[in-house]
Amino acid sequence: MLSIKEYQTVSSIAGPLMMVEMVDEAKYGHIVDIELADGSIRHGQILQVENDKVLVQVFEGTRGIDVENSTVRFLAKPLELAVSPEILGRVFSGLGEPKDDGPPIIPDKRLDINSKPINPYARNYPNEFIQTGISSIDGLNPLVRGQKLPIFSGAGLPHDQITAQLARQATVLGKAEAFAVVFAAMGITFEAAQFFINDLHETGAIERAVMFVNLANDPAIERIATPRFALTAAEYLAFELDMHVLVILNDMTNYCEALREISAARKEVPGRRGYPGYLYTDLATVYERAGRIKGKKGSITMVPVLTMPEDDKTHPVPDLTGYITEGQIILSRPLHRKAISPPVDVLPSLSRLKDKGIGEGKTREDHADLYNQLYAAYARGKEAQELATIMGEAALSEEDKKYMTFADKFEAEYVSQDYYDNRSVEQTLDLGWELLSMFDNVELKRIDIKLIEKYMPKFRKSEREA
Amino acid sequence: MADKKVGRIVKVAGPVVVAEGMTGVRMYDVVRVGNLNIIGEIVELRGDKASIQVYEETTGIGPGEPVTDTQVPLSVELGPGLIESIYDGIQRPLDLLMEAEGAFMSRGSLMPGLNREKKWHFQPVITDGTKVSPGDIIGHVQETTLIAHKIMVPFGISGTVHKIAEGDYTVDETVAVCKAEDGTENQLKLMQQWPVRNSREVKKRLTPNSLLITGQRVIDSFFPVSKGGTACIPGPFGTGKTVVQHQLAKWVDADVVVYVGCGERGNEMTDVLTEFPELKDPRSGEPLMKRSVLIANTSNMPVAAREASVYTGITIAEYFRDMGFTVAVMADSTSRWAEAMREISTRLEEMPAEEGYPAYLAARIAAFYERAGRVQCIGTPEREGTLSIIGAVSPPGGDLSDSVVQATLHVVKVFWSLEGRLAYQRHFPAISWLTSYSFYKDSLKDCFEDKEQGMEMEKMTVDAMGLLEQEAELLEIVRLVGAEALSPTDRLALETSRSIREDFLHQNAFHDIDTHTSMPKQYEMLKTILHFHKQGIVAIEAGVETADIFKLAVREDIARAKYIPQADMSKIVDIRKTIEEQMKKLHTSVAT
Numbered sequence A: 001m002l003s004i005k006e007y008q009t010v011s012s013i014a015g016p017l018m019m020v021e022m023v024d025e026a027k028y029g030h031i032v033d034i035e036l037a038d039g040s041i042r043h044g045q046i047l048q049v050e051n052d053k054v055l056v057q058v059f060e061g062t063r064g065i066d067v068e069n070s071t072v073r074f075l076a077k078p079l080e081l082a083v084s085p086e087i088l089g090r091v092f093s094g095l096g097e098p099k100d101d102g103p104p105i106i107p108d109k110r111l112d113i114n115s116k117p118i119n120p121y122a123r124n125y126p127n128e129f130i131q132t133g134i135s136s137i138d139g140l141n142p143l144v145r146g147q148k149l150p151i152f153s154g155a156g157l158p159h160d161q162i163t164a165q166l167a168r169q170a171t172v173l174g175k176a177e178a179f180a181v182v183f184a185a186m187g188i189t190f191e192a193a194q195f196f197i198n199d200l201h202e203t204g205a206i207e208r209a210v211m212f213v214n215l216a217n218d219p220a221i222e223r224i225a226t227p228r229f230a231l232t233a234a235e236y237l238a239f240e241l242d243m244h245v246l247v248i249l250n251d252m253t254n255y256c257e258a259l260r261e262i263s264a265a266r267k268e269v270p271g272r273r274g275y276p277g278y279l280y281t282d283l284a285t286v287y288e289r290a291g292r293i294k295g296k297k298g299s300i301t302m303v304p305v306l307t308m309p310e311d312d313k314t315h316p317v318p319d320l321t322g323y324i325t326e327g328q329i330i331l332s333r334p335l336h337r338k339a340i341s342p343p344v345d346v347l348p349s350l351s352r353l354k355d356k357g358i359g360e361g362k363t364r365e366d367h368a369d370l371y372n373q374l375y376a377a378y379a380r381g382k383e384a385q386e387l388a389t390i391m392g393e394a395a396l397s398e399e400d401k402k403y404m405t406f407a408d409k410f411e412a413e414y415v416s417q418d419y420y421d422n423r424s425v426e427q428t429l430d431l432g433w434e435l436l437s438m439f440d441n442v443e444l445k446r447i448d449i450k451l452i453e454k455y456m457p458k459f460r461k462s463e464r465e466a
Numbered sequence B: 001m002a003d004k005k006v007g008r009i010v011k012v013a014g015p016v017v018v019a020e021g022m023t024g025v026r027m028y029d030v031v032r033v034g035n036l037n038i039i040g041e042i043v044e045l046r047g048d049k050a051s052i053q054v055y056e057e058t059t060g061i062g063p064g065e066p067v068t069d070t071q072v073p074l075s076v077e078l079g080p081g082l083i084e085s086i087y088d089g090i091q092r093p094l095d096l097l098m099e100a101e102g103a104f105m106s107r108g109s110l111m112p113g114l115n116r117e118k119k120w121h122f123q124p125v126i127t128d129g130t131k132v133s134p135g136d137i138i139g140h141v142q143e144t145t146l147i148a149h150k151i152m153v154p155f156g157i158s159g160t161v162h163k164i165a166e167g168d169y170t171v172d173e174t175v176a177v178c179k180a181e182d183g184t185e186n187q188l189k190l191m192q193q194w195p196v197r198n199s200r201e202v203k204k205r206l207t208p209n210s211l212l213i214t215g216q217r218v219i220d221s222f223f224p225v226s227k228g229g230t231a232c233i234p235g236p237f238g239t240g241k242t243v244v245q246h247q248l249a250k251w252v253d254a255d256v257v258v259y260v261g262c263g264e265r266g267n268e269m270t271d272v273l274t275e276f277p278e279l280k281d282p283r284s285g286e287p288l289m290k291r292s293v294l295i296a297n298t299s300n301m302p303v304a305a306r307e308a309s310v311y312t313g314i315t316i317a318e319y320f321r322d323m324g325f326t327v328a329v330m331a332d333s334t335s336r337w338a339e340a341m342r343e344i345s346t347r348l349e350e351m352p353a354e355e356g357y358p359a360y361l362a363a364r365i366a367a368f369y370e371r372a373g374r375v376q377c378i379g380t381p382e383r384e385g386t387l388s389i390i391g392a393v394s395p396p397g398g399d400l401s402d403s404v405v406q407a408t409l410h411v412v413k414v415f416w417s418l419e420g421r422l423a424y425q426r427h428f429p430a431i432s433w434l435t436s437y438s439f440y441k442d443s444l445k446d447c448f449e450d451k452e453q454g455m456e457m458e459k460m461t462v463d464a465m466g467l468l469e470q471e472a473e474l475l476e477i478v479r480l481v482g483a484e485a486l487s488p489t490d491r492l493a494l495e496t497s498r499s500i501r502e503d504f505l506h507q508n509a510f511h512d513i514d515t516h517t518s519m520p521k522q523y524e525m526l527k528t529i530l531h532f533h534k535q536g537i538v539a540i541e542a543g544v545e546t547a548d549i550f551k552l553a554v555r556e557d558i559a560r561a562k563y564i565p566q567a568d569m570s571k572i573v574d575i576r577k578t579i580e581e582q583m584k585k586l587h588t589s590v591a592t
């Protein structure tokens, strides 16, 4: 067992980093407490050790720390979260300390917030459909338990409403199982965080929620630890207490900026737009903590939220996120302007795990063919819309006009819905058929004829009349 | 083996550790690092200091802790038991690790790549007294229902065989003794080892001369890859790289498939693990798992082991090639491998070249793809083996000017260019027909037993590609002056191109029948689409309105031809008759 040692040998401070010298037995990744001259305590983590020199990142920032009068205490352990079933219903800081008026947590155990990678062999493939009540998700980009499905948003777009709606409505059909919501706020406004928390209060879900809150005016470097605290709580709830956990991480762009700050302070070779070259690996150690595990009842479903700078999805944060997560829900500013809400940009949105979560016995046998067809028709309608804006509607062929009408109706009736409208998956599917009924069978190439005959309203009607 | 040199750690920075007192150790030797004994590899030597890339998380490790040299380079174990295995980047079996440590990966676990307890039945093919040299096959082990594993004399050993006997052996029991001319005796076992960073030797390299059939229409018919060839598949996120790689792993006509999940998602490996034991190889009817080896070093697993994973995969593949098999390697994604190199290089404080990648990036990529090929294997009996490599590339923002894409395009012969726009329209596989290419197209005609059919197929693909190129030009005209400006034949060309795209190139990986299309079926499908086109031109010349041609009911049959099972292929031929009948009716209505 390593003992705690104290040093007053801070040699330099630069940005969020601090160098301590003449240190014995410091270990990479371990944490330190820094006691300032006024007795206040800051927290730090070791980024590098070379001989007796230790580089420390200070979570609360280095403002006010001086070289002479600070004491650094090496705690000989990694960052940990104290857990017990009592964490449910509680609010913590971005560094995992209780922030509400509740009592301190009497820990059952302390868990390293970095966890360990899940052995890929130990994973259970996610295949249980989660009904969110939102057609553009359930119908076209279905979410399954254990999936990581981010929302790519932009400044001023209604991602907060959508995450609140998800937390309110998400259920697995026909099952009443223990669930929990873990919410990590990273650098978002008080108002945005409060909006979400209030919503949980209204539905009573607050009792089953754990919150880690780092607001816009809280220390930025702390954000590097916040999602890891949240996921440690989630893993405990899911894999030790058998709960189905929905984790919302909002906003990952702020998280990445904190990483960039550290990287710049370390004078590392910058990657694209100044983000460090290891951003992909770092994000993966966050996102890959979602999932299901063989032999465990619980699961972690993750919905990270990020704002795309300039609505650009090739920006490193959305780009690398998309490369790791299992799809993405993209919000569109043009749709938002057209008052389509939620403004889900259907075409570039994607759920990669949908295929094994839908179909007969899960949602309905026609689901896969139906969304394939809706996609194809909407894509063609969108092209026609674009052509019409360049050439004028008159230049469109009859075919194209029909597809354009379809696209308009699809956006207005299928994509758009009230934030309190909780559609069943059958309603969503039937709505899809309704919209497709304007086409002839020849045009519905992606759907099995048998399904058309069974589900298309016009055929069903003739059946009834006969 | 005696662990000799012991140094001590002076620096820890993420995945790189520096130790001093390391005089005498060699580059690429494996070392054990720190009190936890975690595994690392020497990647730089300076005086008595060695930089070590560490294959596991380094939290909790610090200066003063010991480093022990194992005096062997990073190697893989080769022998019966590879097939159906799933390994991490340094060949630790993930199934056994889970049994030992649970669902989360601990550190410092040592676990041999090949099971030491399992007995395999060895059937010799030579007798005592036979003179052997490296690569000679001394016997077989029926490893799975699909793979008769050839036991070969390891490199560096030759002489006369004694005490060879049929029987049941574990991989490290002696199945024969080989006595060299100078009298030294070497024990021959079912297992051998090979350092992953060196390619295995071959007698002679040959030019690839036949296609690796994948069952994917856009690939086989338009941009095929050969047995022993190399292909890359770059594209932005979510455009279908992994699905294509999985499709190939499922349906290629290779004897052995090595799938390397390099820095990608855990669930994608789980997907393979759950599907492959269920899915049947269309040729043998046996589960696909019986010919597969999986390497999974997912994005959240240590980055140095990710760097090693592609080498582990390719070395295992070469070993099977040496037995005379057709082997295919899928590496998803080579960009993550390159990024791992970059991460290590940065920690070593090497001088970065473009985008922070080390200057040796292009050389490493080229050397990796050079390990593909069609070869004459070393040893008797004479045999030919092939190794194809298909690498996914994940450029930032989908930008093809990325260093990894560029370095890869320099060496590979097939380029499948995935386009975001196609993926958003759910046109899958989203392989762009305008920008992709293959240098192996000449072999297409030889895929057919009937020479004539082969020639015809080659011509049809040229015609179809011509139509698709014409479509791109016509759509440009429509965008400028509207659809009105098009002649009836232009309109027909547009419709046929749409049909080629939607009814032929588009292929749903998740549809039971559509997921895989044999070469003869590809031929019939394309022929039918082009038949409609030819008949359409004749009709237009006879004065038939294009609108009437486009409304023909047979077009629905053409669109659904992809769902016709292999066994009912004559139904596709029948569609061509229906085309003729329905066109004939149009002619008569014009005539009257």
Ligand SMILES: Nc1ncnc2c1ncn2[C@@H]1O[C@H](COP(=O)(O)OP(=O)(O)OP(=O)(O)O)[C@@H](O)[C@H]1O
Binding pocket: A322, A323, A324, A350, A351, A352, A353, B235, B236, B237, B238, B239, B240, B241, B242, B243, B244, B264, B394, B428, B429, B430, B507, B508, B509, B510
């Ligand atoms: N041939 C296909 N048939 C049907 N769907 C497909 C096909 N190819 C891709 N898709 C769809 O596209 C999704 C994304 O594909 P995939 O996971 O292969 O992308 P990727 O290029 O590997 O992305 P990343 O770089 O992020 O790993 C799949 O989950 C699937 O829904």
Ligand SMILES: [Mg+2]
Binding pocket: B241, B242, B243, B264, B332
């Ligand atoms: Mg992929």
